[in-house]
Amino acid sequence: MSQTYDFDRYIDRTGKASYKWDQSEKLFGRADVLPLWVADMDFEPPKEVVDAIVARAKEGIYGYTIRTEGYYEAVAGWLSRRHGWTIRHEWVTSGPGIVPALSIAVQAFTEPGDKIILQSPVYYPFYDVIRMNDRIVVDNALILTDGQYRIDFELLERQAADGAKMLLLCSPHNPGGRVWKEEELRKIGEICQKHGVLVIADEIHHDLVFSGHKHVPYATLGPSFEQASITCIAPSKTFNLAGLQAASVIIPNAELRRKYNYLLKTLSLHMESYFGLTAVETSYKHGEEWLEQLLVYLEGNRDALLEYVEKHIPSVKAIKPEGTYMVWLDCRAISEDPQTLKKLMFEKAGVAFSEGSVFGTQGAGFLRVNLACRRELLLEALRLFSEAAAQEAAAKA
Ligand SMILES: Cc1ncc(COP(=O)(O)O)c(C=O)c1O
Known part of the structure; x- marks a missing residue:
């Protein structure tokens, strides 16, 4: 029998070193x-996630840990069931969070001084991963009309033609709340592919979509989209696991994957969080x-x-x-x-x-x-x- 969850239940989060509640x-x-x-x-x-983490904690030895076959099955199964995207296990790599993965992508695929497009107003660390890596922000500012944000495709075309190397795509969009439609994503992709702009799709909010809307993973729009993009996902927003620092980065293109993984290793960020891996696997399998x-x-x-x-x-x-x-x-x-x-x-x-x-x-x-x-x-x-x-x-x- 399925369980009913009570989201109205009061939980005191103070005094727990909470970034949100204790500051x-x-x-x-x-x-x-x-x-x-x-x-x-x-x-x-x-509950299955909490139980799995408690069980893992009780094992009592917290050594280096690996991604098991179960982890890959969980990630691939989730993307296939929830988002209609069939991936190969070898495409999946990692990052200690989505923002670190974005920063690694910026360093791996662009050079200092390169132009990188974002679409403001946007999740503020997008600016940091560009500027703090000495790249230049190019703002394809969204247009607010009739109470919703739209993309300025003409501006995007000019910016892509003007030598931008990368687009940080926030899909669904934070803070605007847009779930981009397939036509919008296709237009973005056509412009970016025409001008050799690599798309980094931050799809962390992909599971949080309201009725009447559907998230379309950017990479599912066709082989050329899949090959000229990397996609970052995590169960952290979906299941409230941000403190466990586990993200999955999906890179179908072997050369891009090699470059990303090389830098991940150079920075020694390739080892995974002991509890994070358990949380990813359990939430995707039972959540x-x-x-x-x-x-x-x-x-x-x-x-x-x-x-x-x-x-x-x-x-x-x-x-x-x-x-x-x-x-x-x-x-x-x-x-x-x-x-x-x-x-x-x-x-x-x-x-x-x-x-x-x-x-x-x-x-x-x-x-x-x-x-x-x-x-x-x-x-x-x-x-x-x-x-x-x-x-x-x-x-x-
Ligand atoms: C669009 C977006 N990307 C990334 C993150 C944070 O990801 P992480 O904590 O895995 O770095 C957030 C959190 O709010 C977000 O809204």
Whole structure:
């Protein structure tokens, strides 16, 4: 009989060295600030994953560990069942996380001074892995029209023709919440392949897609897409396992794979996390029912937020996400100044959403809300924010 998971259950995450819950005083100046920012969830992963990790912990010797056949079967099985992508085991390599994998890809496939395209507003470490590796950010800024982000393909074509070497593709997109359609991905690929731009597809949010939408893995669009891209996936967002630092990097092209693996070894990052491997294998083998229930809960949270914002915070426009557990709020009518919005959140409301300008300059005036918490907490945070926003508006009037 299938189990029912209770995502409304209160779990006290404080005092557990939590990046999200134990830093409010340090980061926001108030210990009681409700944290709905960094992308981890307040939910326990599937019971099978916890049991497998406990069993592994009880083995009591934590030596170097290897990827077993079971690991490869789990990754390939998940991609095939959930995403219709048939991969070969030998295509799968690793990284201690997706961001490290992106940074390795930047170093392995480009040179200092090369241009790398991203699509802002975007997950902020994309800027770091380009700039901190002495490459140049080329911004194919997304266009916000009719309440959704679209890709500026004409600009992309010019940027690709102008010598960009790589595109960091965020699919589904964080923070915009877009689940890119097949036609959009195909157009990106055609432009990139025409101009020799390598696509690094960060598909970490691939499992978090709301009803009516479907994630299309970039590499499934055809052999030429598969050969001129690398795809990064992980169970970390899907099953809330980010602290275990395990990612899978799928590289069908043998030469690209050789280069990536060489650098992984050079940096000595090829050894795997003992618990991470167990978490990958168990979640992909046993987590499907849990995920289905999570998606229903998250969609309920999304809809509750959209309704609340429309009714109670009319100055804010929420961009309806098609996927991820993030909602991007257009707060420009309140203020376009990041400092004003921070003050409003941290000092006046006592909530911490992510401040938008860190996702790129066009994110100024936006906030990103993490939906992956108890609905009660989400609504409480929105209530606090709406009261503070109303007070601010009254003071200005
Ligand atoms: C698009 C995207 N990539 C990567 C990550 C983080 O991946 P990791 O913790 O494996 O480096 C996140 C986390 O929010 C993300 O949203």
